Amino acid sequence: MALTVTDLTVTIGDRAVVDTVTFAVPDGGRFGIIGESGSGKTLTALAVTGLLPASASVTGSVDLDGRELLGASERELARIRGDAIGMVFQEPRTALNPLRRVGRQMSEPLRLHYRLSRGQARQAAVDLAARVGLPEPDRIVDRYPHELSGGQRQRVGIAIAVACNPGLLIADEPTTALDVTVQAAILDLFDRLVAEQSSSLVFITHNLAVLARVCTDVVVMAGGRVIESGPTTRVVNAPEHPVTRGLVAAARATGLAPGGAGTGTVVGR
Numbered sequence: 001m002a003l004t005v006t007d008l009t010v011t012i013g014d015r016a017v018v019d020t021v022t023f024a025v026p027d028g029g030r031f032g033i034i035g036e037s038g039s040g041k042t043l044t045a046l047a048v049t050g051l052l053p054a055s056a057s058v059t060g061s062v063d064l065d066g067r068e069l070l071g072a073s074e075r076e077l078a079r080i081r082g083d084a085i086g087m088v089f090q091e092p093r094t095a096l097n098p099l100r101r102v103g104r105q106m107s108e109p110l111r112l113h114y115r116l117s118r119g120q121a122r123q124a125a126v127d128l129a130a131r132v133g134l135p136e137p138d139r140i141v142d143r144y145p146h147e148l149s150g151g152q153r154q155r156v157g158i159a160i161a162v163a164c165n166p167g168l169l170i171a172d173e174p175t176t177a178l179d180v181t182v183q184a185a186i187l188d189l190f191d192r193l194v195a196e197q198s199s200s201l202v203f204i205t206h207n208l209a210v211l212a213r214v215c216t217d218v219v220v221m222a223g224g225r226v227i228e229s230g231p232t233t234r235v236v237n238a239p240e241h242p243v244t245r246g247l248v249a250a251a252r253a254t255g256l257a258p259g260g261a262g263t264g265t266v267v268g269r
């Protein structure tokens with residue numbers, strides 16, 4: 001699905017925390033939003049999905065395949081979130097309900113959209129678990145979140161997001177809470193799922209090496225605004241804005257971006 005965000009402005013109190021942000025993700029595109037903490041990345045994603053806090057007001061346009069999402073009814077947005085847009089968040093532990101078996105949580109979007117019997121829902125959960133590379137799918141669905149590793153919990157979060165084969169996947173710092181080798185495996189999973197489903201991807205991170213691994217195009221945000229945008233390889237190899245240069249230098253200093261972007265080797269596998 002194609003996503004076109006135009007002049008998106010989110011105001012909280014008297015402050016524009018997202019300020020005239022404009023970008024376009026073509027159908028099947030892999031698009032990154034990068035920026036330091038507090039630059040407005042998460043609020044941009046929440047505005048796109050209609051999940052802004054009640055204290056926020058929003059103007060501009062969010063167009064998903066010709067449908068305007070800003071101002072859509074809560075009912076319509078809830079349907080779009082389960083169906084057209086899948087979302088993955090940073091901390092898989094808090095995104096999951098600790099008291100429910102992971103299989104039930106994975107099959108929930110499907111149960112909401114289709115009438116599934118208990119047996120069908122369980123089978124759907126097992127199939128999803130296999131699709132996201134969880135070990136022993138037919139056993140793991142009966143576990144509780146605390147019985148899984150952080151990487152496995154994030155796979156469950158991703159399974160929930162892709163259950164209905166959304167045309168757009170939005171991931172907000174999905175690997176930040178994970179250690180580096182697990183990060184790489186989760187990024188591989190994103191790669192595979194996005195290719196398999198031909199969905200578009202909006203990937204939010206403060207980590208340029210992670211971004212370069214999955215995204216072909218990027219906007220850089222600072223202070224609520226887009227300060228630079230372009231193909232990831234160009235932005236990484238010839239950053240124009242001082243903030244972008246800082247992000248590139250930080251990635252190089254930690255040894256995360258030795259070869260620049262697009263090489264597929266920026267994050268150790």
Ligand SMILES: Nc1ncnc2c1ncn2[C@@H]1O[C@H](COP(=O)(O)OP(=O)(O)OP(=O)(O)O)[C@@H](O)[C@H]1O
Binds near residue numbers: 035037053
């Ligand atoms: N509910 C809220 N009420 C008031 N201010 C908020 C709220 N949520 C976010 N902000 C402010 O809006 C700005 C942008 O926040 P946002 O969460 O979008 O940044 P971010 O780039 O995603 O940062 P991080 O990488 O730390 O998640 C920040 O200055 C933040 O303090």
